Amino acid sequence: MPSPVALILYWTQQNKNSLTALVGALETCECFDRLAIYRCTDEQKVLAALAAAAGRNQQAVICMSFFTSRVPAISGFVKKIRAVAGGDCLLVAGGPHPTGDPHGRLEMGFDIVVCGEGEKTFTELMQRLCAGYGYHDLN
DSSP states (O other), X not given: OOOSEEEEXXXXXXXXXXXXXXXXXXXXXXXXXXXEEEEESSHHHHHHHHHHHHHTTOEEEEEEEOOGGGHHHHHHHHHHHHHHHTTSEEEEEESHHHHHOXXXXXXXXXXXXXXXXXXXXXXXXXXXXXXXXXXXXXX
């Protein structure tokens, strides 16, 4: 049975190591083999994956890991995603800048900010979402 969740990774040269670690950690999840994972190297591919997830009636989880130098570009991209999907996707931020300013990234439009090493938290999040639960009670 396919997963109800589509994981969309905004994969850049700067964050590929971080996202590789997250995907590696996800391999321990029982839902991993059913999970739809999109590795998107540009904004248009992220938006296409978002549309594909909607067409399959999957909850889209879009993950971005970024440095401070990328904040203006990421902020603009988050606005585009929200204009297209509204609240019908879950935006997850991680990496050096979100760890240092989690509240600012929530104000930017992200739903979740993972601080520090995110493998454990991210794996828990994906397991909960794949099982049909929310994320509001995660620590």
